[in-house]
Amino acid sequence: MPEHVWDMPEVQLALMxxxxxxxxTLVRSLGQLRQDDVSRLTGLSQAFLSMLESGDRKLTNIDKVVQLLDGLEVPVELTGPMLRSPDGATPLHGTQCASSRLQSA
Incomplete structure (x- = not known):
């Protein structure tokens, strides 16, 4: 994920x-990713991500929120430690960084 994505005011507002x-939607657009890419990074299904982006579904399960934030490697400074896994890694992907997960997929 390009670092500049997290500096964008609209991304920070969406997080807040x-x-x-x-x-x-913003991260995909700014990072030039497809929903399939975000699905691989986060372990959330492409169908769920589509419904999430369209507003048909909400992300309320804290474990899924942590999975999304960890998978996208959102800086902890923008989320706070309560919304991150203790080791900063999703259970599905271990500690690989997002860019290496995409390259190996």
């Missing part, structure tokens, strides 16, 4: 408002 659908 916990608007995860908007966050996914």
């Amino acid at each position: 408002e916990r608007d995860f659908g908007k966050l996914c």
